[in-house]
Amino acid sequence: MSELMANVSCVAMRGRGVLITGAPGSGKSSLALALLDRGGELVGDDGVRLAWDAKAGCVRAAPPPNTEGLIEIRNVGLLEVPSASAPIAIVIHLTKDAERLPLGTGHSLLIGHEVPQVDLYPDTPVLPLRAEAALEIHGLVFDSAFDTA
Numbered sequence: 001m002s003e004l005m006a007n008v009s010c011v012a013m014r015g016r017g018v019l020i021t022g023a024p025g026s027g028k029s030s031l032a033l034a035l036l037d038r039g040g041e042l043v044g045d046d047g048v049r050l051a052w053d054a055k056a057g058c059v060r061a062a063p064p065p066n067t068e069g070l071i072e073i074r075n076v077g078l079l080e081v082p083s084a085s086a087p088i089a090i091v092i093h094l095t096k097d098a099e100r101l102p103l104g105t106g107h108s109l110l111i112g113h114e115v116p117q118v119d120l121y122p123d124t125p126v127l128p129l130r131a132e133a134a135l136e137i138h139g140l141v142f143d144s145a146f147d148t149a
Contacts, residue, residue: 002051002062003111009071010043010061010086011035016142017043017061017086018135019115021108022094027122029072031094033079034128036071041084045071050088050111058087058142059110088115089139092131094122105138116140 009020009032018035020028029045036042044063053060062085063069069083091108098119108117118134120127 002049004047004064005050005110006047008048009045010048010088011040012043012084012086013038013040013132013135015086016089016135016139018131018139019048019061019088019091019108019110020094020131021091022122026094027127028094029074031092031122031127031131033071033073035131036081038128038132041086042069042071042081043084043086044068052111052113053087056087056142058140059113059115060085060087087140087142089142090135091115091117092134093117093119095119096121096123 009028011018011032020031022028032045043061047064048061049064051060063083069080070078073079098121106117107114116138118138120130
């Protein structure tokens with residue numbers, strides 16, 4: 001059983017999913033595009049399908065069928081790119097209220113399962129580097145034998 005989660009973007013970085021949340025206009029698609037430029041693969045823009053993978057013990061994100069392989073580039077249009085699925089390792093929440101130096105991480109509840117969440121301030125040119133650092137420092141690590149396709 002899967003559930004569609006709207007108004008989010010998701011990118012796979014080295015086989016681990018980065019789910020990007022935030023208010024409309026906060027830069028979710030822009031961060032996803034920047035992560036694609038840094039070697040990521042698009043899972044979904046403006047929506048993803050989430051399902052619990054009991055075998056792997058993780059929440060898996062997959063592209064929604066109606067927008068699979070499409071990412072919005074504001075003021076430009078839609079760009080078609082390859083898409084992937086991935087286990088969600090971290091939630092990056094874009095908010096202007098992000099703490100400068102938080103003590104640990106928060107958690108998001110995705111289809112009944114906790115996933116680490118890091119709040120990031122969206123208005124910075126180094127946002128994709130911060131998102132990748134958050135993935136490396138706080139993201140869940142999955143068995144390397146686990147097939148992420």
